[in-house]
Structures are given as structure tokens and as C-alpha cells.
Amino acid sequence: MAVSAELLARRQAAVVRGVSNATPVFAERALNSEVWDVDGKRYVDFAGGIAVLNTGHCHPHVIGAVREQLDRFTHTCFQVLPYEPYVELAERLNALAPIHGPLKSIFLTTGAEATENAIKIARAATGRSGVIAFTGGFHGRTALASAMTGKVVPYKQNFGLPMPGILHAPFPVAGGRVTVEDTLHYINLIFKADIDASHVAAIVIEPVQGEGGFHQAPPELMRGLRRLCDENGIVLIADEVQTGFGRTGKMFAMEHYDVQADVICVAKSLAGGMPLSGVVGRAAIMDAAEPGGLGGTYAGHPLACAAALAVLDVFEREDLLKRANVLGQRLRTAIDRFARANALVPISAARGPGAMIAFDVYKQRGSDEPDPEMTKLITRRAHENGLILLSCGTTASTIRILVPLTASDAIIDEGLGILERCLAA
Known part of the structure; x- marks a missing residue:
């Protein structure tokens, strides 16, 4: 049995049901916009701890400051x-x-x-x-x-x-x-x-x-x-x-x-x-x-x-405000391309300022009827394929992207490639 599966069983026995988990895998280490689970699998992180990690996982300057204070x-x-x-x-x-x-x-x-x-x-x-x-x-x-x-x-x-x-x-x-x-x-x-x-x-x-x-x-x-x-x-x-x-x-x-x-x-x-x-x-x-x-x-x-x-x-x-706008435009361009692709799940155009990007999942092309079940499937497919992705919205049919602002263009493109495969109809 995989280590994550063993930990999930322990978690279900020891931790209250009211605390939910977006993914069934357990993190072991992380760096910038990448995470590795306890089974050694690598993930691109498009969640950022729910917008907590704008400067990425374990930024060396942040870690250094904490260590210095820890010694005091x-x-x-x-x-x-x-x-x-x-x-x-x-x-x-x-x-x-x-x-x-x-x-x-x-x-x-x-x-x-x-x-x-x-x-x-x-x-x-x-x-x-x-x-x-x-x-x-x-x-x-x-x-x-x-x-x-x-x-x-x-x-x-x-x-x-x-x-x-x-x-x-x-x-x-x-x-x-x-x-x-x-x-x-x-x-x-x-x-x-x-x-x-x-x-x-x-x-x-x-x-x-x-x-x-x-x-x-x-x-x-x-x-x-x-x-x-x-x-x-x-x-x-x-x-x-x-x-x-x-x-x-x-x-x-x-x-x-x-x-x-x-x-x-x-x-x-x-x-x-x-x-x-x-x-x-x-x-x-x-x-x-x-x-x-x-x-x-x-x-x-x-x-x-x-x-x-x-x-x-x-x-x-690192001029992260400028980076947020550049990164957001890169995400917006890709998602808008996905929205126009007939071979992919029907989605809306991207929305949100800067790098706070989201899109909705629809049941039919040309309709704005939300599809929460497909949204769940997409986020599940994502983590199975190495992408941490979150949903949100009043109808539970919105996909949000909160990738660290320090992520490289190569990591962004890798994550978007996984997302595109997960949207394949």
C-alpha cells in the first residue's frame, strides 16, 4: 500500500470529518511552485496553500529570516x-x-x-x-x-x-x-x-x-x-x-x-x-x-x-507585482484558448485581476449552466496527473488558479498543459 493511502486511513480514524481535504495525497516537501508527496510523486502547485504562498514554498530569504529569529x-x-x-x-x-x-x-x-x-x-x-x-x-x-x-x-x-x-x-x-x-x-x-x-x-x-x-x-x-x-x-x-x-x-x-x-x-x-x-x-x-x-x-x-x-x-x-500581471496574462491567454476549443470541456473565459484567475465549468457549450460534478472530476484528474488544483464558487463549478508568483514560465506552461489534458472531453 502507498504511504499516502496508509496516512489517509490513519487520518480518517484520528481527525474529525468536518475538516475536509482537497486531495488524498500527503505532502512531504515543497520548493517554490513544486510539491512532492510521501510516495515521491511530484506535483505542480496551482493552489499555493489557498493563496498563502505568493512568494512560493520555502523562499530562501523567508526561511533565512525565520531561522535568524528562531535563534533569538x-x-x-x-x-x-x-x-x-x-x-x-x-x-x-x-x-x-x-x-x-x-x-x-x-x-x-x-x-x-x-x-x-x-x-x-x-x-x-x-x-x-x-x-x-x-x-x-x-x-x-x-x-x-x-x-x-x-x-x-x-x-x-x-x-x-x-x-x-x-x-x-x-x-x-x-x-x-x-x-x-x-x-x-x-x-x-x-x-x-x-x-x-x-x-x-x-x-x-x-x-x-x-x-x-x-x-x-x-x-x-x-x-x-x-x-x-x-x-x-x-x-x-x-x-x-x-x-x-x-x-x-x-x-x-x-x-x-x-x-x-x-x-x-x-x-x-x-x-x-x-x-x-x-x-x-x-x-x-x-x-x-x-x-x-x-x-x-x-x-x-x-x-x-x-x-x-x-x-x-x-x-x-523580485518585482513580484509586475510578475503577477505577466503571469496572469499568460494564464488568461491559455484559458481563453481552452474556452474556444470544441474538443475540451465547455468553460468560460478567464476572469480576475492580476494572477487571481478563475473560470467556470459548464454543462453544455453555449450555455452557462454550471457543472459541479465535472468540476470535481477535473480537479481529481488534475491531482492524478500531477497538478494541485482547487475549485470554488457558489455553485461549486469554478476552477481557481493561485500559483505562486515566483513560479517560472516553464512551470506555468507545464501546469497549463496538464490542465488542458484534464479538460479533454
């Missing part, structure tokens, strides 16, 4: 004995975030912690409790984060009623039935039917929906939300957990818009594979919480902060 100390708890990497990272994040004026940051551990703390901060700053989020949005799996997530199955299924005070407006998907005008009208209906605007602390939105299918918020929606927030004293929160740190061709996806958020949540590729998240925003809002009201035992861990500082170095030294 591994943990003191920032609330007990603070350390310079946390402060330096806050300074650099404040300087990078696309928000005018004095900024402040806090570091945490997971994306859900970032979104939850952003809401806590907004509530402290406004003295209000209501939150408006969007259908198809994903903000985490903890209690408040899952309440904000705009999808019941599987994130809210069997977990009881979500926390009160969280309301959802429809997200306008390009080509869909909901327009930006519909969305903004619906929010105004929420103010009339469910909660007065004076009781809403925050509107939280992903500039590009991740789990929801890589749909980008239209510029006119962002302008409309900014206007609503300004008129009603509401904090606008951009959840950039997945879009942040170069994935969309800019350091932050909010840089694609001519309006600004008040607060931005970051995580995933912030620390090159180390667990770290953060919230950055206007200082007057961020300082609303009382001392001791924010933090966590492992929040802003020194090893993760060291890794994040190294990640920012890599972006500058």
Missing part, C-alpha cells in the same frame, strides 16, 4: 514582552496600505481573527453593532466570521442560528441578474426594513470574492458603498485576506479603485506560509478599543513577523 527567541507574547519585528512590520504595513492619513495596525494569527477584530474595532469606534456583508462572501469559519460569510453550506450547516445583527446584500456578479443598482437599493431596503443605518457599525466586502468564485466588485459598487458609509458614519472594511500582497497585480486589491476603505484585513500571503494576519486602518478608528481589548497569546508571533518582513523584501527585490 520563539515566543514571549507581544502583550507581555513586545519585540521589534512586530513594530517594524506595523510601520511597513501602515506605509503600504492604500488609505490616506495616519494609520495603525494590529497582528493576529488567522484570517478569521482579522475579520472578527476588524468588526470589534468598528463597533468600538462607532458604538454600534450591526454589520452588512454580501452573498457569496467568505470571511472565515469562527462564529462571527461565519455569520458574515454569505454561504450556508458548509460553513453554517448544523451549527445553529448565526450571530444576530449580521445582514447580507446580494453581490453583483458580472453577467448575473443582480446589478450594482440592485445591490445599493437592497442595502437601502435593509436600512428601512431590518436595521436603521445609525445602528450599523460596518460594511465588509471582499474586493474580489475568493470562495465566492473570483468575482471582482465593480468600481461603481465601491463608490456607492463609500458614499453610504460617509453619509451614515459607517466603517468600510475591505477583506483582503485572499487578495492582498500582490495576488491581483497590486499590493492591495483596493488599489484598483478610486475610493478607499477605512480598514483592511490581511492574512494568507502576508508571511510566506507562516500563520499571521493583521488589520490596518485609520488611526482614529483603530485606537477605539481599550487597552487589553485586542490581542491574543500567539497574535503577531515573532517568527511570523520575521517571515512577513522578508516577504515584503522579496516583493521589492
Whole structure:
């Protein structure tokens, strides 16, 4: 029996059913955009740990920074004995975030912690409790984060009623039935039917929906939300957990818009594979919480902060923002060619900014009826043929590509070749 099969049996006996796995293979080692499993099989990684590895697996500069910090100390708890990497990272994040004026940051551990703390901060700053989020949005799996997530199955299924005070407006998907005008009208209906605007602390939105299918918020929606927030004293929160740190061709996806958020949540590729998240925003809002009201035992861990500082170095030294756009165009060109090929499974054209690329799988050519079963088959064929590939979307019929920005053209082409074979009808 293969080692992966043995480990899978052990995993099924020892690990809860609620934690799912996209592939039935177990990783042993990885480098840049390649992974080898415990049976020695090599894979091209088009998943990047779900957008965590924009700088690739085991980037030498990131690994070196972690090792150097490891020789100093591994943990003191920032609330007990603070350390310079946390402060330096806050300074650099404040300087990078696309928000005018004095900024402040806090570091945490997971994306859900970032979104939850952003809401806590907004509530402290406004003295209000209501939150408006969007259908198809994903903000985490903890209690408040899952309440904000705009999808019941599987994130809210069997977990009881979500926390009160969280309301959802429809997200306008390009080509869909909901327009930006519909969305903004619906929010105004929420103010009339469910909660007065004076009781809403925050509107939280992903500039590009991740789990929801890589749909980008239209510029006119962002302008409309900014206007609503300004008129009603509401904090606008951009959840950039997945879009942040170069994935969309800019350091932050909010840089694609001519309006600004008040607060931005970051995580995933912030620390090159180390667990770290953060919230950055206007200082007057961020300082609303009382001392001791924010933090966590492992929040802003020194090893993760060291890794994040190294990640920012890599972006500058290797010009990864430019690389994201070049790589994205290469992916887009190939996928659009696949979409025109009658011998392949019917798919949509590629979408998404920068290197945040996705496409939909259809049941018939000329139709936009989603095909979740074929999508599952494609991702299964992919890992069987040496490509790690993920699906997403509200209809589970979207294929997303989150390959490290450091991947070579040869690796990209190899992965696209496998994908094309998996799409063969």
C-alpha cells in the first residue's frame, strides 16, 4: 500500500470529518511552485496553500529570516514582552496600505481573527453593532466570521442560528441578474426594513470574492458603498485576506479603485506560509478599543513577523507585482484558448485581476449552466496527473488558479498543459 493511502486511513480514524481535504495525497516537501508527496510523486502547485504562498514554498530569504529569529527567541507574547519585528512590520504595513492619513495596525494569527477584530474595532469606534456583508462572501469559519460569510453550506450547516445583527446584500456578479443598482437599493431596503443605518457599525466586502468564485466588485459598487458609509458614519472594511500582497497585480486589491476603505484585513500571503494576519486602518478608528481589548497569546508571533518582513523584501527585490500581471496574462491567454476549443470541456473565459484567475465549468457549450460534478472530476484528474488544483464558487463549478508568483514560465506552461489534458472531453 502507498504511504499516502496508509496516512489517509490513519487520518480518517484520528481527525474529525468536518475538516475536509482537497486531495488524498500527503505532502512531504515543497520548493517554490513544486510539491512532492510521501510516495515521491511530484506535483505542480496551482493552489499555493489557498493563496498563502505568493512568494512560493520555502523562499530562501523567508526561511533565512525565520531561522535568524528562531535563534533569538520563539515566543514571549507581544502583550507581555513586545519585540521589534512586530513594530517594524506595523510601520511597513501602515506605509503600504492604500488609505490616506495616519494609520495603525494590529497582528493576529488567522484570517478569521482579522475579520472578527476588524468588526470589534468598528463597533468600538462607532458604538454600534450591526454589520452588512454580501452573498457569496467568505470571511472565515469562527462564529462571527461565519455569520458574515454569505454561504450556508458548509460553513453554517448544523451549527445553529448565526450571530444576530449580521445582514447580507446580494453581490453583483458580472453577467448575473443582480446589478450594482440592485445591490445599493437592497442595502437601502435593509436600512428601512431590518436595521436603521445609525445602528450599523460596518460594511465588509471582499474586493474580489475568493470562495465566492473570483468575482471582482465593480468600481461603481465601491463608490456607492463609500458614499453610504460617509453619509451614515459607517466603517468600510475591505477583506483582503485572499487578495492582498500582490495576488491581483497590486499590493492591495483596493488599489484598483478610486475610493478607499477605512480598514483592511490581511492574512494568507502576508508571511510566506507562516500563520499571521493583521488589520490596518485609520488611526482614529483603530485606537477605539481599550487597552487589553485586542490581542491574543500567539497574535503577531515573532517568527511570523520575521517571515512577513522578508516577504515584503522579496516583493521589492523580485518585482513580484509586475510578475503577477505577466503571469496572469499568460494564464488568461491559455484559458481563453481552452474556452474556444470544441474538443475540451465547455468553460468560460478567464476572469480576475492580476494572477487571481478563475473560470467556470459548464454543462453544455453555449450555455452557462454550471457543472459541479465535472468540476470535481477535473480537479481529481488534475491531482492524478500531477497538478494541485482547487475549485470554488457558489455553485461549486469554478476552477481557481493561485500559483505562486515566483513560479517560472516553464512551470506555468507545464501546469497549463496538464490542465488542458484534464479538460479533454
